[in-house]
Amino acid sequence: MNISSFVKKCGLLIAGFVFVMGSxxxxxxxASADVVVVKMGSDKGQLVFEPKEVTIKAGDTVRWLNNxxxxxxxxxxxxxxxxxxxxxxxxxxxxxxxxNEVGEFSYYCSPHRxxxxxxxxxxxx
Numbered sequence: 001m002n003i004s005s006f007v008k009k010c011g012l013l014i015a016g017f018v019f020v021m022g023s024x025x026x027x028x029x030x031a032s033a034d035v036v037v038v039k040m041g042s043d044k045g046q047l048v049f050e051p052k053e054v055t056i057k058a059g060d061t062v063r064w065l066n067n068x069x070x071x072x073x074x075x076x077x078x079x080x081x082x083x084x085x086x087x088x089x090x091x092x093x094x095x096x097x098x099x100n101e102v103g104e105f106s107y108y109c110s111p112h113r114x115x116x117x118x119x120x121x122x123x124x125x
Contacts, residue, residue, distance in 0.1 A: 033059045033098070038119065040088070040109065041068035047112040049119035058102055058123055066093040072117075076107045087111065099123045 034057065039050040045068040054062060064074055064084075071087035074095055082105065084095040099105065102125045108118040 039067040040072040047115040047117045053120045055122040061098045064095045
């Protein structure tokens with residue numbers, strides 16, 4: 001084997017190694033976002049969200065769990081992309097919204113709004 005073919009093979013080996021390692025770092029996922037669970041209806045059957053207010057980071061998700069006294073839904077006025085207007089009938093059914101924008105987002109359950117079933121998501125940067 002002459003020197004030029006040896007250098008070529010070493011160069012290809014190094015290039016392959018760099019490619020594999022680069023692919024690994026590019027596919028490694030960043031820190032995963034959190035998921036916060038909010039019950040729709042208290043364990044005692046009250047028409048409330050538990051907890052009523054949550055504070056999360058941008059990119060996190062809120063998962064609402066149909067708990068008691070259903071049907072329930074989630075309505076954010078002015079934020080249709082976060083709302084789940086269809087009534088959830090089944091026990092333990094879940095709805096999710098991911099919050100990418102910093103701010104305060106008030107919401108309510110439309111059938112039980114008059115009973116005070118409302119909540120707030122505070123999203124920090």
